[in-house]
Amino acid sequence: MEPGTPIRCEMTKWGDRPHWQFPGLHLGADEHGEWLGFPAGTHNQRPGHQFHSAVAAVTLVQPDRWHLPTFQAPGIWCDLYIDITTPATWDGHVLRAVDLDLDVIRLSDPLPDEVRDEAVDEGRTAGEIFVDDEDEFAEHQVAFGYPAHVVAGAQASCDELVAAVRAGVPPYDGAHRRWLDELSRLTSA
Numbered sequence: 001m002e003p004g005t006p007i008r009c010e011m012t013k014w015g016d017r018p019h020w021q022f023p024g025l026h027l028g029a030d031e032h033g034e035w036l037g038f039p040a041g042t043h044n045q046r047p048g049h050q051f052h053s054a055v056a057a058v059t060l061v062q063p064d065r066w067h068l069p070t071f072q073a074p075g076i077w078c079d080l081y082i083d084i085t086t087p088a089t090w091d092g093h094v095l096r097a098v099d100l101d102l103d104v105i106r107l108s109d110p111l112p113d114e115v116r117d118e119a120v121d122e123g124r125t126a127g128e129i130f131v132d133d134e135d136e137f138a139e140h141q142v143a144f145g146y147p148a149h150v151v152a153g154a155q156a157s158c159d160e161l162v163a164a165v166r167a168g169v170p171p172y173d174g175a176h177r178r179w180l181d182e183l184s185r186l187t188s189a
Helices: 113-122 134-143 148-167 177-186
Strands: 007-011 017-030 033-038 043-046 049-052 059-062 068-073 078-087 090-091 094-107 129-132
Touching: 017 177, 033 177, 059 177, 068 148, 078 148, 078 177, 094 134, 129 148
Parallel strands: 007 094
Antiparallel strands: 007 017, 017 033, 017 043, 033 059, 043 049, 059 068, 068 078, 078 094, 090 094, 094 129
């Protein structure tokens, strides 16, 4: 795809249950994979919830990897949100993956004023890296009947990502900044 090509992300939960859907732009590719851009104000929707993103973000799509990392521009509660998913696939200009509940999150540092007190109340600190929704992952393994290889793939990806983000292994070393700049260039032209 050419830089600036409109794309759409359509996530589901296991069993083809609808989940997040949102538009974006294909930004390009580098040694890490393909980069997608989502300008501030992007409309995100799933059954029962919708919002417009407060900041720009870029997502990295890596072949055969069990995750989709999204790097947020400064200004919100987290700067990195990695969805653990089945390996993403392209269907034309639509990216599809199954969200497998687990998320690896890095809180912003510094935390914006409007979320600092809530984070402290939850025992969180600026820049902290943690796994979210482990309870949901355990529940859905039973409720949705995740196959053993899916559980193993999701857990292995989650464990690997926590270590990689903590160590600042590329692309978790700031490689995304180039793509946030590219998104800004494409959307301001």
